[in-house]
Amino acid sequence: DAKTTQPTSMDCAEGRAANLPCNHSTISGNEYVYWYRQIHSQGPQYIIHGLKNNETNEMASLIITEDRKSSTLILPHATLRDTAVYYCIVRVRRDTGNQFYFGTGTSLTVIP
Amino acid sequence: GAVVSQHPSRVICKSGTSVKIECRSLDFQATTMFWYRQFPKQSLMLMATSNEGSKATYEQGVEKDKFLINHASLTLSTLTVTSAHPEDSSFYICSASGGREPQHFGDGTRLSIL
Numbered sequence: 001d002a003k004t005t006q007p008t009s010m011d012c013a014e015g016r017a018a019n020l021p022c023n024h025s026t027i028s029g030n031e032y033v034y035w036y037r038q039i040h041s042q043g044p045q046y047i048i049h050g051l052k053n054n055e056t057n058e059m060a061s062l063i064i065t066e067d068r069k070s071s072t073l074i075l076p077h078a079t080l081r082d083t084a085v086y087y088c089i090v091r092v093r094r095d096t097g098n099q100f101y102f103g104t105g106t107s108l109t110v111i112p
Numbered sequence: 113g114a115v116v117s118q119h120p121s122r123v124i125c126k127s128g129t130s131v132k133i134e135c136r137s138l139d140f141q142a143t144t145m146f147w148y149r150q151f152p153k154q155s156l157m158l159m160a161t162s163n164e165g166s167k168a169t170y171e172q173g174v175e176k177d178k179f180l181i182n183h184a185s186l187t188l189s190t191l192t193v194t195s196a197h198p199e200d201s202s203f204y205i206c207s208a209s210g211g212r213e214p215q216h217f218g219d220g221t222r223l224s225i226l
Binding site for chain 1: 143
């Protein structure tokens with residue numbers, strides 16, 4: 001199973017871009033990269049996902065390297081409400097369905 | 113966006129009782145539902161995967177007789193913690209996926225066993 005590694009914690013100034021890196025060097029060709037975030041005592045919230053190409057939505061951008069061994073989640077203008085734990089996940093395809101195995105995540109603190 | 117509802121949000125009960133947690137997908141058909149457990153300051157740990165109409169598949173180390181999962185319809189899965197003990201106290205979170213939807217998570221159930 002592909003494993004992800006992320007920095008334990010990061011700080012970002014309010015209004016600046018937050019760039020959260022993730023390594024997934026053992027990813028297979030058909031495995032997607034997903035990003036979720038979890039605010040304290042809530043369930044994880046979907047942010048974005050991708051396979052090969054860079055992706056952008058109203059929340060964030062996802063940059064995946066050409067070799068797919070790493071990716072970066074970009075929050076273009078961080079706000080205080082973006083303070084959360086961000087999880088980079090590789091979706092594993094099993095007979096029972098597509099499963100997520102969560103790593104330790106990055107605790108992002110947005111500073112006023 | 114897609115919503116997953118989990119109920120109850122918090123439960124406190126005596127040791128030895130059984131507790132049932134419900135997970136509902138509100139606006140899409142969830143062919144697969146997942147149950148996770150999260151201890152304080154730790155990440156989510158996948159407990160089991162359930163597909164509608166079939167038996168759940170449990171991760172290694174998770175007791176299937178302890179954590180009963182039923183996925184009787186495309187919108188509802190339940191997790192029953194049987195004969196709960198203090199060490200079962202945790203934050204239990206469900207998620208659902210179906211069709212082209214990514215996994216959507218409920219807001220979790222905080223279980224405290226006295």
